[in-house]
Amino acid sequence: MHELMAATLDTIIGEIQRIKSDARVNGFTKRPLWPMIILRTPKGWTCPKEIDGRRTEGYWRSHQVPMGEMHENPAHVRILEEWMKSYQPAELFDGKGRLRPELAELAPRGTRRMSANPHTNGGLLLRELQLPNFRDYAVSVPTPGAVTAESTRLMGGFLRDVMKLNTDSRNFRLFSPDEEQLKPLAGRARGH
Numbered sequence: 239m240h241e242l243m244a245a246t247l248d249t250i251i252g253e254i255q256r257i258k259s260d261a262r263v264n265g266f267t268k269r270p271l272w273p274m275i276i277l278r279t280p281k282g283w284t285c286p287k288e289i290d291g292r293r294t295e296g297y298w299r300s301h302q303v304p305m306g307e308m309h310e311n312p313a314h315v316r317i318l319e320e321w322m323k324s325y326q327p328a329e330l331f332d333g334k335g336r337l338r339p340e341l342a343e344l345a346p347r348g349t350r351r352m353s354a355n356p357h358t359n360g361g362l363l364l365r366e367l368q369l370p371n372f373r374d375y376a377v378s379v380p381t382p383g384a385v386t387a388e389s390t391r392l393m394g395g396f397l398r399d400v401m402k403l404n405t406d407s408r409n410f411r412l413f414s415p416d417e418e419q420l421k422p423l424a425g426r427a428r429g430h
Contacts, residue, residue: 368403
């Protein structure tokens with residue numbers, strides 16, 4: 239899996255470099271389509287596959303507290319220690335717990351840092367969003383229990399209209415980290 243991820247990143251970085259090089263030489267008339275990775279992993283990827291005989295990785299338990307009772311159950315302490323050591327911290331940190339200098343050198347500097355980059359630091363390139371009146375999305379409830387409404391559907395309508403109002407300025411993007419929401423997108427991406 240790691241080799242596949244590394245190869246994918248190499249491909250993506252190569253494509254980004256090609257787009258930038260081509261734009262420097264030829265310019266461009268329309269905004270380029272940047273590559274994107276959709277990484278689909280099981281819930282709790284890399285956690286212990288099973289704890290106390292119950293499935294964890296790829297299962298809802300991985301998003302809970304997969305093992306508790308640390309004071310009463312020394313086996314859980316050993317599982318946690320083995321899990322943490324699987325990340326090979328000795329390769330990342332020195333004997334005093336400091337990040338190895340050669341890794342610290344990899345961090346971006348100046349405006350390449352996410353907090354200082356004008357494209358990721360909203361305060362530097364901030365433009366006022368055009369927002370619809372939120373009251374237009376209220377659910378009228380004449381009596382308690384008389385109406386059934388879905389908050390996600392109402393919020394979806396509101397966000398749709400925010401996107402429409404800001405189409406020209408292109409200053410609003412929506413991303414859902416919920417993997418359940420991304421499944422239809424992944425299906426469409428594979429299907430084309």
